[in-house]
Amino acid sequence: MTKTLNVGMVGYGFMARAHSNAWSKVSNFFDTGYRPVLKAVAARNTGKAMEFADRWGYESVESDWRRLIERPDIDVIDICTPNDSHAEIAIAAAAAGKMITCEKPLARTAAEGLPMVEAVERAGVANMVWYNYRRIPAVMLIKTMIERGMLGRVYHYRAKFLQDWTISPDVPQGGPGTWRLDVDAAGSGVTGDLLAHCLDTAIWLNGSIASLTAMTETFVKERKDALTGATKKVGIDDAAAVLTRFENGSLGTFESTRYARGHKAAYTLEINGEKGSFAWDLHDLNRLSWFDHRTPGELRGWSSILVTDGDHPYLGKWWVPGLIIGYEHSFVHQVADFLEGLATGKPAAPTFRDALETAKVCDAIIASGETGQWVELG
Amino acid sequence: MTKTLNVGMVGYGFMARAHSNAWSKVSNFFDTGYRPVLKAVAARNTGKAMEFADRWGYESVESDWRRLIERPDIDVIDICTPNDSHAEIAIAAAAAGKMITCEKPLARTAAEGLPMVEAVERAGVANMVWYNYRRIPAVMLIKTMIERGMLGRVYHYRAKFLQDWTISPDVPQGGPGTWRLDVDAAGSGVTGDLLAHCLDTAIWLNGSIASLTAMTETFVKERKDALTGATKKVGIDDAAAVLTRFENGSLGTFESTRYARGHKAAYTLEINGEKGSFAWDLHDLNRLSWFDHRTPGELRGWSSILVTDGDHPYLGKWWVPGLIIGYEHSFVHQVADFLEGLATGKPAAPTFRDALETAKVCDAIIASGETGQWVELG
Amino acid sequence: MTKTLNVGMVGYGFMARAHSNAWSKVSNFFDTGYRPVLKAVAARNTGKAMEFADRWGYESVESDWRRLIERPDIDVIDICTPNDSHAEIAIAAAAAGKMITCEKPLARTAAEGLPMVEAVERAGVANMVWYNYRRIPAVMLIKTMIERGMLGRVYHYRAKFLQDWTISPDVPQGGPGTWRLDVDAAGSGVTGDLLAHCLDTAIWLNGSIASLTAMTETFVKERKDALTGATKKVGIDDAAAVLTRFENGSLGTFESTRYARGHKAAYTLEINGEKGSFAWDLHDLNRLSWFDHRTPGELRGWSSILVTDGDHPYLGKWWVPGLIIGYEHSFVHQVADFLEGLATGKPAAPTFRDALETAKVCDAIIASGETGQWVELG
Amino acid sequence: MTKTLNVGMVGYGFMARAHSNAWSKVSNFFDTGYRPVLKAVAARNTGKAMEFADRWGYESVESDWRRLIERPDIDVIDICTPNDSHAEIAIAAAAAGKMITCEKPLARTAAEGLPMVEAVERAGVANMVWYNYRRIPAVMLIKTMIERGMLGRVYHYRAKFLQDWTISPDVPQGGPGTWRLDVDAAGSGVTGDLLAHCLDTAIWLNGSIASLTAMTETFVKERKDALTGATKKVGIDDAAAVLTRFENGSLGTFESTRYARGHKAAYTLEINGEKGSFAWDLHDLNRLSWFDHRTPGELRGWSSILVTDGDHPYLGKWWVPGLIIGYEHSFVHQVADFLEGLATGKPAAPTFRDALETAKVCDAIIASGETGQWVELG
CATH class of the missing domain: 3.40.50.720 (NAD(P)-binding Rossmann-like Domain)
Known part of the structure; x- marks a missing residue:
């Protein structure tokens, strides 16, 4: 019923x-x-x-x-x-x-x-x-394959989220559409808005982050307030780059910015393991790149998997092989998992508690950006 | 109201x-x-x-x-x-x-x-x-740019629609899901199912086809009937390739098959004009490839346009730049245009009459596939 | 010695x-x-x-x-x-x-x-x-893999060679650099110059062509003679498109032109077999695309093989993995194979006799382009 | 003469x-x-x-x-x-x-x-x-275009050099072919071998580095000595990641490793400026990616320039448009420039003094990898 x-x-x-x-x-x-x-x-x-x-x-x-x-x-x-x-x-x-x-x-x-x-x-x-973004089928497929042991020991994790929409100093801060540039409303800049996505996926796929050091920058120092028109100091980070050590011994590099001309929502991630590597790009979200070291040598290469088959995560519910889905479908999947969690009693992730871990990493990035020091987590 | x-x-x-x-x-x-x-x-x-x-x-x-x-x-x-x-x-x-x-x-x-x-x-x-597929934003963008004269004289048009789902002789014909393999239900095979899409777009973008010659093939000669289980001769074309001359003097090549291993819904098209060329691929439907001959020589190249900006066709209604849409959106656009056609009194294309032209070209392909002769259209 | x-x-x-x-x-x-x-x-x-x-x-x-x-x-x-x-x-x-x-x-x-x-x-x-072009390592790798049975039954072969250097009517015919536009010196246009490459590879990889029909066109009807300056009728084919049936039952499509804006030496080929497909592009000649149907479904995709490893054809003689070679190396390989043929007494292909078969196919294309009829070969 | x-x-x-x-x-x-x-x-x-x-x-x-x-x-x-x-x-x-x-x-x-x-x-x-690698035509083209002011203010520079050949602990250190794993012979690991290339290009294209912080790691702690067979502590850095601030105010991220499964000589770089961005990849060294913000919005995209035309750096000396060159050509260009420097009296870069700056940055990376502290340069 x-x-x-x-x-x-x-x-x-x-x-x-x-x-x-x-x-x-x-x-x-x-x-x-x-x-x-x-x-x-x-x-x-x-x-x-x-x-x-x-x-x-x-x-x-x-x-x-x-x-x-x-x-x-x-x-x-x-x-x-x-x-x-x-x-x-x-x-x-x-x-x-x-x-x-x-x-x-x-x-x-x-x-x-x-x-x-x-x-x-x-x-x-x-x-x-x-x-x-966890619910993008290609990203969920990475998760599934890691759980099946397809990577072996992990050496590297890297992720970036690049945009270019705030390069002009005429973009205001505060108000609808631009409240993300107002530190009071947003808490932080690209760290909470963009890196947070990268970090959520990374922790989910590769485990907790043990320590990090970060560099942050505010390129445009003052912007008008969208509501009052008054020029105000910009309090957010326009760009952030982070070096991390994961608890599993792998190294991470993260970068996010709204000043990378030519990139709109360029969330990319790559994970390199002993037995293989995965890479993914939000702009082409239906594709997953996979390098399988076990393939015989002469035919080894990076495989571009079009994640649209019936046996791919969530895809059996949509169309037929070859027909792609888009950004909004990740939210539909999120709701489907939430509802299924209610039905089964197994809560859908990330819960508030899961998200708190990401928040702590974001805080550490902002802190390290100010002090230049490594921060130990956990 | x-x-x-x-x-x-x-x-x-x-x-x-x-x-x-x-x-x-x-x-x-x-x-x-x-x-x-x-x-x-x-x-x-x-x-x-x-x-x-x-x-x-x-x-x-x-x-x-x-x-x-x-x-x-x-x-x-x-x-x-x-x-x-x-x-x-x-x-x-x-x-x-x-x-x-x-x-x-x-x-x-x-x-x-x-x-x-x-x-x-x-x-x-x-x-x-x-x-x-006319309503894919990238395809509509080609139409807009051709109307603005961005191509100049057209020399070549080429399109393919490749699939691989009927390679196994165990796929039946007739019945739900496989009626497209039954000539009585479908009328033809890949010609009416897949090439028809390619032809509709081609005629819309590049004008009428004046003449053509075609090669058709049925690789698997007999298949079981999905309902009765009886083995029956296959009456459809499994593959079709076509050479055309357009009325504007350009040459066309078209190909469609369900036997191209590795391709799911690989509808690709390219149009080469004096001043530039466009290329597009359904598997990556949010991207449009564009070569602009007017770009200064050293920086001339094929540009991969991520068709997700607010000033791209239909995209202002969806999300924000960089966030892609999928297959199903083309139908939403089709409905939107149909409704707008009702409101404005300017009917949305293709009408039944428009589609009749495509049907005639499909008929000519089937006929030429049998006779090996060029067919004059129009 | x-x-x-x-x-x-x-x-x-x-x-x-x-x-x-x-x-x-x-x-x-x-x-x-x-x-x-x-x-x-x-x-x-x-x-x-x-x-x-x-x-x-x-x-x-x-x-x-x-x-x-x-x-x-x-x-x-x-x-x-x-x-x-x-x-x-x-x-x-x-x-x-x-x-x-x-x-x-x-x-x-x-x-x-x-x-x-x-x-x-x-x-x-x-x-x-x-x-x-047979001696491009990636192309030789296709040959090796076909001989190992990696494709199974072949359904489709397609090749194109696209250029854009003769679009301007100011390009002359005859003389150094442009004798390829003079039918007396060249014999034919794109058919002998470009399609001949595609055909040589195709016959080598996929066996003889049994029959074909073709469409040819001369877009620019008159050009100056580079030596005399006199305006002369152009006798060559500027573009040619061909449908073929191979003796192994597979279908072929071939196209060549010097009027495809944006393409310089765009020789591409693809072969679709029951068990897999190969695709290759001269512009990125060190890469081979390979779709292996035997890969488990969820991870199946087109693999981009960087053909630069020591166990790839010819590559053990050059640099180290990841370091690419170029156009000229194909000639070095050709010489190496010729010399090895002398040493071993097993002549390097293609011999004059091998090339005669390609010449016959070229002749058939020119003839069919004039008559519009299918030509039986062999 | x-x-x-x-x-x-x-x-x-x-x-x-x-x-x-x-x-x-x-x-x-x-x-x-x-x-x-x-x-x-x-x-x-x-x-x-x-x-x-x-x-x-x-x-x-x-x-x-x-x-x-x-x-x-x-x-x-x-x-x-x-x-x-x-x-x-x-x-x-x-x-x-x-x-x-x-x-x-x-x-x-x-x-x-x-x-x-x-x-x-x-x-x-x-x-x-x-x-x-400075003499790869695509890289030289970036240099030329930066000098012409095509980027405007630079915000970001990022480069990586990824390999995977030392993942196996059975690879020895010392001896021919593997002396790069022996700290006594090499001085450092990926920093001097791979990052040094990235840094040389970066400083040349984007100016001096003002400060940096780094993370280094040795994944395999002991390896056999190739000559003596004795197990020895590994003294080199297997991987290094660096955050930098350039003197021009832009931010840099650099990473290098020999543990990125699937990458052979994956030197990639990207530079983001106010007016445009360039990206390049050694595996496809003849291509340059270029995003031009001045292109009218609807047709704006990342352009893949095939750097093989006669007006591209060095290319007029080689073949014709579309025909690519390889790794070894960069050395030919280096010699050509060295000889021309002798002829003109304008020494070819990088001189020993130029290379000393890169050496200092490498030293700072190794030092910061040990202390976790930012290092000021210059």
């Missing part, structure tokens, strides 16, 4: 669109035992919220997320607001006994995130952070 | 899924003046139809498409059945004054398709054939 | 450079039992010939190739003149008992080539035609 | 082959005013030296490099021995008034290299270090 799951959305921005699409599409493709219902959306700007509700089919609108949390007909609160409000909403929602799915990063800092973890664990509510 | 458009779906197979997704998703992303409603699905197998209706949110089920056509609350009939039933359904639907969107190819032959064209034109109803 | 082999070069143009480099370099890298000596170069323009001899270390110069042939100290005649003089020189050289290596194509037509074959066979002299 | 330049080679290993090929081929392709003559080769193992001399055409052999330096008929000493002998040979050769070309790195450390610099400058002899 399929149960309904009533979704209460907080926010109506870019991530709210991606999540709403996922909640509304999942039942067309996946059989999880749950059918999400887009119940209500909460936002201070009720005009925008109503427009959003109309477009996505939410049944009602609330002008305050507190009201949403109070409603007995809401099962899960989906937090799609800027980072500085995650903690307050999540803690209140947990106290009200709601399940919570929170857009990444967990919070602006680990210190801010810890009470969130404690709140959901205390309340015993299902919780998840939307690190959606 | 947004009007509703009630959709009556005929069929519940692969294409019915792709179309249903498009009808249900379009209003989340596009503002066309119309909002489709998934009203009813018709199929002889009512159990399957009810399951399908439940999954996609169709409000009701009919066991006979004739009943669907009679319903006054249905605005548009979407034909997603095998090719041999397109004509009968379409002609009846037109007579009932319904709009019609018909899965490609139009029919098994041009002779079968012509009365369909006459029927919709007589009835004056909106009509469209789902040659969805 | 290493023997010397005295080389008499006829011509000093582009191909004479490529061959001279190969003769002079081979002994630095390969141990064949022979050491070529650049003995003499013959050309009517003795000023140019002396300059060429000085640059490459030829010991002397002759103003007439007939004199070269008469010299008792010359072991092998290397024919690097335009196509219209191949037959006369080769027949005379054979009569004088010289070994002969002749630049491709063998002659302007098969009719012109046949007496050449008869002459070398009557004289019993070593003979070879410089279809150098 | 062309002058001869008599070359005295020290060593007969891999690099001696690459250099000998360059000295012997340069005059076939380049007109520099000098014609190198392979005069003599010096090595303790005179059997090997005679074999080498015979293969490459050296006229004589010396069993001691000191004898070579004393010979009045030698113009230039080419040092191709392991790193630990560079200094002694170079200082003696300079004292004898010989020109010197020294294989990279300059020496094991900057401390060892400084007296070499002083010696050649005191003697006033032409000197060069073989950082050959």
Whole structure:
């Protein structure tokens, strides 16, 4: 018997669109035992919220997320607001006994995130952070293959997330669309926004990071405030590069920037093991590069796997071999796994607690960027 | 004021899924003046139809498409059945004054398709054939750039559609999933299934084909019937290769097969003009290759355009630069254009009449494959 | 004991450079039992010939190739003149008992080539035609793997050779550098110049062609004569596309043009077998693409083999893994194989007789391009 | 008037082959005013030296490099021995008034290299270090374009050099072929061998490095000595990763390893500027990737330039567009530039002094790898 799951959305921005699409599409493709219902959306700007509700089919609108949390007909609160409000909403929602799915990063800092973890664990509510790139089929395939021992001992992990949209000093900070450049709203710059994705995947695939050193930079020192128009010091990191040692003895290199001309959402990762290597690129997310050292020598090479077959992760639910999927599907998979987690009682990762580890690494990067010193973790 | 458009779906197979997704998703992303409603699905197998209706949110089920056509609350009939039933359904639907969107190819032959064209034109109803690959943003971008004169005189057009799923003689013919191997249901093999896509795009981008010669082959001569289990002669073309002369003086080469090991849905096209060339590949559908001869010599090269920016066709409606879309989006675009065509009165292409031209070229390929002679068209 | 082999070069143009480099370099890298000596170069323009001899270390110069042939100290005649003089020189050289290596194509037509074959066979002299692309390591690797049965039954072979250097009508015909546009000197256009390479490789890898139909075109109808300046009708084919049936039952498609904007020497080939497929591109000649159907499904993909390892064909003689070689190396390999053929008594392919088969296919293409009819070969 | 330049080679290993090929081929392709003559080769193992001399055409052999330096008929000493002998040979050769070309790195450390610099400058002899990758045409094209202002302000520079040949603990250290794993002979591991290349190019293209922090690792702690068979502690760095700040304000990331499964000589670099970005890969050395931000938005992309045209650096001397060159050509270009430097009096870079800067950066990497601290340079 399929149960309904009533979704209460907080926010109506870019991530709210991606999540709403996922909640509304999942039942067309996946059989999880749950059918999400887009119940209500909460936002201070009720005009925008109503427009959003109309477009996505939410049944009602609330002008305050507190009201949403109070409603007995809401099962899960989906937090799609800027980072500085995650903690307050999540803690209140947990106290009200709601399940919570929170857009990444967990919070602006680990210190801010810890009470969130404690709140959901205390309340015993299902919780998840939307690190959606784990659910790209090619990335999930790496995970599966590592678990099957296809890499052997790992020597290297490297990841980058490159963008170029803030090169112009005319891009403002704060306000819708650019709050990620405002340190008060975002907590950090590329570290929390982009590196956090790289780190979440890395820890999941390769285990915990033991220590790191980092270099951070703010190329554009002042930007206008999008709301007031006043010129303000920029508090975020525009770029960050990190050297890490993983607990398994492998070395990691991470880099993220919004100043790499020509790159839009260039999240790439590579992992080199004794027996083989995997490499992946978000821009071509349906492909997985795989080097298998066991192939006879003359025919050994990097294989470009088009991850669209029925036996690839999630793909049996979509189309037929050769027909690719896109960015938004990772969110649908995330929802499918969350719902399946409810059905089976095995919570879908990453939970708030999982995401706290990533937050700690982000904090260490910001700290090391300031001191120039190695930071020990864990 | 947004009007509703009630959709009556005929069929519940692969294409019915792709179309249903498009009808249900379009209003989340596009503002066309119309909002489709998934009203009813018709199929002889009512159990399957009810399951399908439940999954996609169709409000009701009919066991006979004739009943669907009679319903006054249905605005548009979407034909997603095998090719041999397109004509009968379409002609009846037109007579009932319904709009019609018909899965490609139009029919098994041009002779079968012509009365369909006459029927919709007589009835004056909106009509469209789902040659969805025109609506891939990268392909639409080629069209836009050709219209801006970026190619100059065209010398060459080449396209291939390669698959490998029928190499095993154990694949049956007929029945769900494999009716495309049964000449009675499909009309032809790769010509109507795969080349038809290539030809539709080619004619749209490069104008009519004046003449052609073709080679066709059936590699596996007998296959079991999926329903009866009896061994039957295979009547379809497993592979087809074609040389064409376009009316604009350029030369074309086309090839399609289901015996190209390693290729799943490898639709590739390239067009070479005096001033530049475009190339595109369905497996990496978000990328467009472009060679601009006007670039200063030392820096001239093939440019890989990631067609995900807000000023690229359709992309302003989706996510942000760098985040790719997939196969299914082409259908959403097709619906969006169809709806916009209703709103503006400028019908979305390809209409039934447009698709008839492609059908004639397909017929000529089958004929030339048998005679070995050049066929003059037009 | 290493023997010397005295080389008499006829011509000093582009191909004479490529061959001279190969003769002079081979002994630095390969141990064949022979050491070529650049003995003499013959050309009517003795000023140019002396300059060429000085640059490459030829010991002397002759103003007439007939004199070269008469010299008792010359072991092998290397024919690097335009196509219209191949037959006369080769027949005379054979009569004088010289070994002969002749630049491709063998002659302007098969009719012109046949007496050449008869002459070398009557004289019993070593003979070879410089279809150098067989000796690209990646191409040789395909050959090796086919012989090991890695493809199984072959379904498809396709090859293209695309260039863009004659799009401008200002390119003249005739004269040095542009004699390939003059039908009297060249015999044909892209068919003998470019397709001949594709055909040589195809026949070598996939067996004889049984029948074909072709389309040829001359886009620019008149060009100036480079020597006289007079406007003359263009007699060559600017572009050619061919459909073939191989004797092994597989289908072939071939295309060649000098009007494909953006392509310089884009010789690409692909062969699809039951068990796997190979693809290769001259622009990236050190790479071989290989799809192995036997790989377990989830990790199956097209593998890009960097053919630079010590166990790859010829590569053990060059550098270390990862360090690529270029165009000119194919000629060095050709010489090495020719010399080894002398040492072992097993003549290096393609011999004049092998090349005659390619000439017959070229003739059939030109003929079919005129009649539009299929031509049966063999 | 062309002058001869008599070359005295020290060593007969891999690099001696690459250099000998360059000295012997340069005059076939380049007109520099000098014609190198392979005069003599010096090595303790005179059997090997005679074999080498015979293969490459050296006229004589010396069993001691000191004898070579004393010979009045030698113009230039080419040092191709392991790193630990560079200094002694170079200082003696300079004292004898010989020109010197020294294989990279300059020496094991900057401390060892400084007296070499002083010696050649005191003697006033032409000197060069073989950082050959600067002379890859695509890399030289980057240099040219940066000088033309095509990048504007630079934000990021990243380079990697990945190999996988020492993953097996059975690879020995010391001896021919594996002396690079012996810290006494090599000075360092991947830092001096691989990163040194990356750093040389980086400093040349992007200016001096102001400061850095590094992580180094030795994965295999003990290896057999190739000569004695005794197990010995490994003293080299197997992998190194570096964060740098350039003097121009841009950030750099560098990584090198011999434990990246699937990579053979994967030297890749990328530079991101305000107006565009370049990327390059040694495995596909004829291609240059270029993103031009000034291209109109819809057609903006990464362009793959096939650097084989006549107007590309060095390419006018080789073949025709589309025909690629390989690894060894970079050495021919290096010789051509060295000879032209002699002719014009403008010394070819990198000189010993240029290479000293790279040595200092290498030293800083090794030091920082031990202390974990940032090191200020310059």
